[in-house]
Amino acid sequence: MTIAPASILPLRLDGVCYDAGGKRLVDGVSLAFAAGPRTLILGPNGAGKSLLLRLAHGLLAPTAGLVLWQGPDARNAGRHQAMVFQRPVMLRRSAAANIDYALRLRGVPRDSRRPRVEEALERAGLERFAGTPARALSIGEQQRLALARAWATLPQVLFLDEPTASLDPAATWAVEGIIDAIHRAGTKIVMTTHDLAQARRLADDIVFLNHGRVVEQGTAERFFASPRTPEAAAFIAGTLRW
Amino acid sequence: MHDIAAAFATSFGLILTLDQGLVEIVLRSLQVSLLAVGAAAIVGLPLGAAVALLRFPGRRAVAILLSSLMGLPPVVVGLIVYLLLSRAGPLGVLGLLFTPSAMVAAQFVLVTPIVAALARQVVEDLWAEYEEQLRSLGAGPRRAIATLLWDGRFSLMTALLAGFGRASAEVGAVMIVGGNIDHVTRVMTTAIALETSKGDLALALGLGLILIALSLLVNGAAFVVRDLARSGA
Ligand SMILES: Nc1ncnc2c1ncn2[C@@H]1O[C@H](COP(=O)(O)OP(=O)(O)OP(=O)(O)O)[C@@H](O)[C@H]1O
Numbered sequence A: 001m002t003i004a005p006a007s008i009l010p011l012r013l014d015g016v017c018y019d020a021g022g023k024r025l026v027d028g029v030s031l032a033f034a035a036g037p038r039t040l041i042l043g044p045n046g047a048g049k050s051l052l053l054r055l056a057h058g059l060l061a062p063t064a065g066l067v068l069w070q071g072p073d074a075r076n077a078g079r080h081q082a083m084v085f086q087r088p089v090m091l092r093r094s095a096a097a098n099i100d101y102a103l104r105l106r107g108v109p110r111d112s113r114r115p116r117v118e119e120a121l122e123r124a125g126l127e128r129f130a131g132t133p134a135r136a137l138s139i140g141e142q143q144r145l146a147l148a149r150a151w152a153t154l155p156q157v158l159f160l161d162e163p164t165a166s167l168d169p170a171a172t173w174a175v176e177g178i179i180d181a182i183h184r185a186g187t188k189i190v191m192t193t194h195d196l197a198q199a200r201r202l203a204d205d206i207v208f209l210n211h212g213r214v215v216e217q218g219t220a221e222r223f224f225a226s227p228r229t230p231e232a233a234a235f236i237a238g239t240l241r242w
Numbered sequence B: 001m002h003d004i005a006a007a008f009a010t011s012f013g014l015i016l017t018l019d020q021g022l023v024e025i026v027l028r029s030l031q032v033s034l035l036a037v038g039a040a041a042i043v044g045l046p047l048g049a050a051v052a053l054l055r056f057p058g059r060r061a062v063a064i065l066l067s068s069l070m071g072l073p074p075v076v077v078g079l080i081v082y083l084l085l086s087r088a089g090p091l092g093v094l095g096l097l098f099t100p101s102a103m104v105a106a107q108f109v110l111v112t113p114i115v116a117a118l119a120r121q122v123v124e125d126l127w128a129e130y131e132e133q134l135r136s137l138g139a140g141p142r143r144a145i146a147t148l149l150w151d152g153r154f155s156l157m158t159a160l161l162a163g164f165g166r167a168s169a170e171v172g173a174v175m176i177v178g179g180n181i182d183h184v185t186r187v188m189t190t191a192i193a194l195e196t197s198k199g200d201l202a203l204a205l206g207l208g209l210i211l212i213a214l215s216l217l218v219n220g221a222a223f224v225v226r227d228l229a230r231s232g233a
């Protein structure tokens, strides 16, 4: 059996700001992400959810503030996290080769890649598309493949940017099932959504973002039962204006 | 009128009987142009990718330069390579002037900017799409370049075909550095130019027909490649 590697978590954001086009788009965000509970970042369109995920994942450098991995294995933070983007990015190769590619970049030897690719495809219900060019798949299938690809690398933290935004209910259900399985397998899920129902289904913790600021954070139970701010209450009631 | 009809008949005869002189010239043409395009691919593809991906001062200037070099007049390239290779030139000691190698060199100079400029465009577009995903997966610069070249392979193949089309059709550069020496440096285009002026229309026409067929083939291949690219393979 493999020994569980040392964790890169917790992750702390400390006063993180991000400016572009002369505007402050992410404004003084301080948050802590611990291993375990699923954190959902909730907020309306343009709140800064995608930017925040990119900052946390290291794709964007904050204008001010710090992104700190504080676990014992923080040094290797890069190789123990993965992200699935709002619009899936598929390499111009088969579904299986897309997953194989990710494993190769993580230094997984050829012999062990094959079974892991097959397993990942199977978990996402995509076995019969193994040889299909990834970009010929439907958006829903591509989204599942993106999840399978991220999962195959066995990340400790998985950032998901609205993974179901453009999917129909059946595909949404399938993707949520995969996310749930990844969570149960021990990966920390950090996911954005503007879908309240989805947040109720999946969230353990909620971060509510509006205009680039963290308006509220806490357990999902508390957030939905008794929001502390008028903005959060309005968002839950569906009457938030901007 | 009668002469032309006769010339056509003879030229078909040359092609159908695989006339030795004709075949020799065709093979040499293919050899020179394929070698030139091969070398241009080795230099031009990574160069184009580098200009697309690396951030260095003057990058835009290099990109513009590459694009403008795409239209270099072959005779000028021929002249420059001639000067470089001539006895008194800096590379004169190599003794390459009026050899097929000199022709490969000239076509290489002609084709490399085409390959590099098209490759830059392809890689830049692909990078815009892939950048975040590749960085997220942990790809370093070298891996990223290899991935972009591989995933852009069909579009890049089109660039190589464009380069081959240009190389095999040009006459100015190979004429100057090759000299159209029979059995040594005579290729299709130089033979056509020379034989026409000498009045041997049959050989010129025969080669012309083959050149046209080749050009159709190259363009057809480009279409096939483009379809493959669209199929998302
Ligand atoms: N490079 C940029 N330059 C200028 N403005 C930007 C840039 N990137 C993002 N923005 C703006 O920042 C704001 C937040 O963007 P972000 O994509 O994070 O929103 P979001 O919460 O993910 O929204 P959605 O739910 O629509 O995905 C938006 O108003 C967007 O227009």
Ligand SMILES: [Mg+2]
Pocket: A049, A050, A051, A086, A161, A162
């Ligand atoms: Mg977004």
